Amino acid sequence: MRMGERKSRASGSDSRRVSRCRICRDRNLTRVIDLKRTPLANSFLSKPNDPEKWFPLEVLYCNSCGLLQLSEVVNPNLMFKEYPYRSSSSNSMLQHFRELAQSLSSEFITSSKQLVVEVGSNDGTLLSALKERGVRVLGVDPAANLARLANARGVETLPTFFDSDTADRIRDERGKAQVIVANNVLAHVDDVHEFMRGVSSLLEADGILSVEVPYAGNLNQNVEYDTVYHEHLSYFSVHPLLRLFSDFDIRLERVARLDVHGGSIRVTGRKTNKKFVSNPFVEFEKRCGLNRLETYQRLSDRIEYQMQDLRETLESLKSEGHEIVGYGAPAKSTTLLNACKIGAETLDYVIDTTPEKIGKFTPGTHIPIFRTERFQKEQPPYCLMLAWNYEKEILLKERQYTGQFIVPIPYARVLSRNSSS
Numbered sequence: 001m002r003m004g005e006r007k008s009r010a011s012g013s014d015s016r017r018v019s020r021c022r023i024c025r026d027r028n029l030t031r032v033i034d035l036k037r038t039p040l041a042n043s044f045l046s047k048p049n050d051p052e053k054w055f056p057l058e059v060l061y062c063n064s065c066g067l068l069q070l071s072e073v074v075n076p077n078l079m080f081k082e083y084p085y086r087s088s089s090s091n092s093m094l095q096h097f098r099e100l101a102q103s104l105s106s107e108f109i110t111s112s113k114q115l116v117v118e119v120g121s122n123d124g125t126l127l128s129a130l131k132e133r134g135v136r137v138l139g140v141d142p143a144a145n146l147a148r149l150a151n152a153r154g155v156e157t158l159p160t161f162f163d164s165d166t167a168d169r170i171r172d173e174r175g176k177a178q179v180i181v182a183n184n185v186l187a188h189v190d191d192v193h194e195f196m197r198g199v200s201s202l203l204e205a206d207g208i209l210s211v212e213v214p215y216a217g218n219l220n221q222n223v224e225y226d227t228v229y230h231e232h233l234s235y236f237s238v239h240p241l242l243r244l245f246s247d248f249d250i251r252l253e254r255v256a257r258l259d260v261h262g263g264s265i266r267v268t269g270r271k272t273n274k275k276f277v278s279n280p281f282v283e284f285e286k287r288c289g290l291n292r293l294e295t296y297q298r299l300s301d302r303i304e305y306q307m308q309d310l311r312e313t314l315e316s317l318k319s320e321g322h323e324i325v326g327y328g329a330p331a332k333s334t335t336l337l338n339a340c341k342i343g344a345e346t347l348d349y350v351i352d353t354t355p356e357k358i359g360k361f362t363p364g365t366h367i368p369i370f371r372t373e374r375f376q377k378e379q380p381p382y383c384l385m386l387a388w389n390y391e392k393e394i395l396l397k398e399r400q401y402t403g404q405f406i407v408p409i410p411y412a413r414v415l416s417r418n419s420s421s
């Protein structure tokens with residue numbers, strides 16, 4: 001048995017219902033978003049009639065610390081043991097990680113003996129860039145397929161979940177880490193206290209914790225309801241994160257907003273026992289209302305409106321007899337397609353570049369997934385950009401496309417033909 005599985009509270013059953021806040025343990029939780037039941041975002045089907053597991057997709061707001069979190073925690077073994085998303089799958093993500101490697105190594109690494117550990121290291125993209133800079137690295141990722149890829153490219157990666165046992169083992173075998181990176185992984189973690197215990201135990205005094213998470217401020221601002229899926233247990237703003245960090249003597253030193261994944265934040269913390277300080281970002285969040293229940297109740301209405309608008313846009317094109325396809329089958333497309341009830345009656349097919357997805361069918365909506373080449377050859381008149389967070393990259397790549405893209409977020413809009421040239 002791997003570490004992490006043993007401690008997963010969901011192990012043994014497919015899911016558990018949340019009754020207390022993941023960060024502050026308060027029971028005063030209010031349901032603010034209800035996207036109904038959907039299958040798991042990455043549970044692509046080999047055959048359209050394969051059996052599927054459906055789970056409620058609801059977001060709760062903690063009235064005590066302000067954390068947004070799912071009402072249902074699905075057993076991580078159902079989601080993360082084989083994982084189709086690869087960090088290296090887009091040029092913008094490659095560039096993003098190269099820049100991060102550059103800034104981490106120049107700012108925080110002063111000796112070749114110092115260790116950087118990345119939790120959720122995926123296919124080793126970031127660590128490989130750090131290694132090229134002469135930095136000692138170690139990856140941790142529970143997805144066996146990704147850990148294999150990373151190890152094959154020379155980035156040593158432990159195929160396991162990260163918890164305090166894993167952290168202690170790394171510390172005993174290799175010493176403490178100067179930097180721990182956790183990009184797009186904290187939102188996946190149910191027991192964040194156990195995760196932070198591991199961080200705290202593995203990190204050098206004065207060491208750095210660098211965390212990237214999709215930002216609740218972007219979810220709210222741009223109505224990015226499709227970033228809600230079962231892998232994302234939490235939707236962070238800075239305020240609850242600050243509280244979590246300070247509980248483990250990590251002082252939040254910096255917050256940066258990033259364009260990746262539809263809008264994320266990078267929070268940089270330092271392990272210190274010096275007095276905890278607040279962050280100006282928290283004041284900004286108060287002005288945006290991110291610490292108020294009403295903000296998310298309003299968001300729920302905006303989501304309903306936006307989904308209806310997209311459905312009507314597509315239905316009107318279909319009623320005029322136009323063919324529509326989908327561009328990209330990212331995890332978020334499972335939420336969008338299922339929540340809006342867009343299936344094979346609307347989209348003829350979806351294209352993607354990830355080898356593991358090609359030839360399969362979208363979860364719940366059973367739309368076939370083909371290679372990009374088919375789209376480029378057939379030039380369908382309309383194309384729903386499901387991977388809308390790569391809009392610029394897609395428009396550049398598909399500048400020969402003669403049809404029109406429909407971008408669903410932050411509101412449904414049909415791009416004019418020449419905007420992609």
Ligand SMILES: [Zn+2]
Pocket residue numbers: 021022023024025026062063064065066067
């Ligand atoms: Zn809370």
